Amino acid sequence: MTQVSRRNVLAGAGLALAAGLTPARIASADVGAYDVVVVGAGAAGMTAALTAAKRGLKVVVIEKASVFGGSLARSGAAVWIPNNQVLLAAGVPDTPQKAAQYLAAVVGNGSSPERQQAFLVNGPKMISFVTANSPLRFRFMPGYSDYYPELPGGMPNGRSIEPDVFDGTALGAELANLNPPYLPVPAGMVVFGADYKWLNLAAVNVKGAAVAAECLARGTAAALAGQKPLTMGQSLAGALRVGLAQAGVPVLLNTPLQDLLVENGRVAGVLTPQGPIRATRGVIVGSGGFEHNAAMRAQYQRAPIGTEWTVGTRTNTGDGIQAGQRAGAALALMDDAWWGPAIPLPDGPYFCLAERTLPGGLIINQAGQRFVNEAAPYSDVVHVMYDKNPTAPCIPSWMVVDQSYRNKYLFRDTLPALPLPDAWFASGAAVKAATVEGLAIAIGVPPSTLRATVNRFNGFAFTGRDLDFHRGDSAYDHYYTDPAVFPSSSLAALWLPPFYAFRIVPGDLGTKGGIVTDARARALRSDGTVIPGLYAAGNASAAVMGHSYAGAGSTIGPAMTFGHIAANDI
Structure with a gap:
């Protein structure tokens, strides 16, 4: 056993002891042979490993990073699973029929009906399973609307749940190995x-x-x-990790996947720097997307693109996807990501949620014109940026607000009315001017056009109707807004100087393309045949959401569900 492997096993032993497990049970954790090898200690991987272990299989999780949790631990950890026990206990009037109708309307032919049905049937079972087999608990997020609530089966009050608070002391020394959050509480x-x-x-x-x-x-x-x-992604990742310890599952950190071990056409394990690890029953790839692989992004995605605008965890470089491809797996949705408008701040990209939808702000292209409903689902906003960029440059765009907006609302972690960091202005991520025309000159757009755009937007704010892009027409548009603003909580005039502009680029939470799988999470070749022994879930697989995004948690919900499906199939 290598020194790194010994460290990981000892760390697992310490956590197991804290969780009440016996040293003898942990002592068997070693690079060698297992029933199931899971690649990646994120949402998909840890759920899959917990499921397989509780079904009586000998399981190991290998994790490339020096920490566990992946992008899950960095996230807000909303989970979109229709008709689950948490929703029903909260009185949410969901039904399997409504959920199926809505998902079909949102996704269309972006994924197969069989995979959509597998997600809807197994998602609630997964939630029941993880809450029964780990300290993980959930709570409803009332009012966080489905992203397209006006579609058949859509729910304006939402279907999203999130982890309840979790006491990190239960992790013992392993708490130090939890991937930090994207933004600290x-x-x-x-x-x-x-x-x-x-x-x-x-x-x-x-x-x-x-x-x-x-x-x-x-x-x-x-x-x-x-x-x-711990709350949000920290809670979800931490509670799953304790569940793994209680189930006797070792998590080997600093153990990257180098390749899949294929014998006689079957995936029989993985190759790591510490040596081969055999999987007698199957390998589940839950290693995340390829958002930090510049070559893959340039190969598969639209320009301009790179690795500097994503908030996905840095070790997500597509290793599992590439290994699956070498083993014969087909790939799909590689051009897409879980997009969202982001501000390229000096300390890293900031993924905008509330800031772009609160009343008193608008987004313009490089001609000084609005081009999108700023409050639309964040993935849609970036799709529009790319679609319109060739004819009316939108990358970068600019979000424009006034001092009235700044006096009222939190902006990232800057309190209302307080000055924004000087570094934002020095880097060009933010610009300030005493007049709309001065702001236009500073960001390089025609002053008269920007003035006309602001005047027209102010007129919509006065009437409460956005005649150009219908901002505020959907219930979703009103989630991150100000209920005190009338006649529409989504619209307010820009009038109080100084005025601010924030550079907007196509950020993402991670990529959504990867290994093509069937309804049982089995990896498929391009001819539709199954690769024996190989499964994929999470952002290492082509998303069941296709090119769309049903609601908050449409990344984590399916990732956990298909990890659960894969382990049960094995």
Whole structure:
């Protein structure tokens, strides 16, 4: 056994002891032979490993990074699984028929009806399974609308759930190996994903102020109890990791996949720097996408593209996808990603959610004109950026707001009315000017055009109807908005100087193309035949959502579900 392998096994032993497991059970964890090898310790991989272990199989998880959790741990960890026990307990009037109707309307032929049905049938079972076999618990996110609630079966009050608070002390020393969050929760607070809608409004909304106080009270209570409260992706990844420890599953960090071991046409294990690891029953690839592989992005995706705008975890370089391709797997959806408008800040891209949908802001192209409904689902906004870029350059675009907007709303982690960091302006990610015309000159767009664009937008704000791009027509458009603004919570005029512009580029949460799989998560060749012993789930596989995005958590929900399906099939 290599030194790295010994370290990983010892770390697993320490966590197992903390979870009440015996040293003898952990001592068997070694590079060697297992029933199932899982590649990647993210949402898909850890769910798959937990399922296989609880079904009585000997399982190992290999993880390329020095930390576990992948992009899951960095995320807000919303989970989109229709008709699950958490929703039904919360009184959400979902049904299998509504869910199937909606998913078919959203995805169309972007994935097979069989895979869509497999997701809808097995998703609720997966939620029940992980809550029964780990400390993981969930809560409903009321009001977080499906992304297309007006489609048949869509739900304006939403279907998204998120992890409940999890005490990180349960991880013991392994807490140090949890991948850090994309944005840390403010010190001393316990914040859920559903809270951010209101925290953005804390300076201007009574409920927003109450939610902020509640977040602080939760943090104080946890501190007094000696807890290390984790929420969102930290909670989900941490709780799954404890579930693996309790099930005796070793997670070998610093153990990248070099290739798949193929014997007589069957995938029989994996090759790692520590040596081969055999899988007598199957290999499940849950290694994430290829967002940090510049060559793959240039090969498969539209220009301009690169690796500097993604917020996916840095070790996601497509290793599992490429290994699957070498083993004969077909690939699909490689041109797409879980897109979203991002601001390229000096310390990394900032994925815009509330900032672009709060009233009092608009997005313009390089001609100074609006070109999209700014409050549309974030993936759609970037699709439009790419579609229109060849004829009316939209990459980069600019988000324009005024001082009234800045006085009211949180912007990333800058409180209302406080100055934005100087580094943002120095880098060109943000620009400020005393007039609309001055701002136009500073960002290189025609002043008269930008003035006309702002005037027309202000007129829509006065009437409450966006006649150009229908912002506010969908229930989804009103989630990250200000209910105190009338006649539409999604629209407000820009009038108070100074004015600000923020550079907008096509960011993403990760890529969504990868190995083609069937309804049982088995990898397929281009002729539709199955590659024996090879399974894929999460962003290493072609997304069941196709080119669309049903609701918040459409990455994590299917990733966990198809990891669960793969392990059950094995």
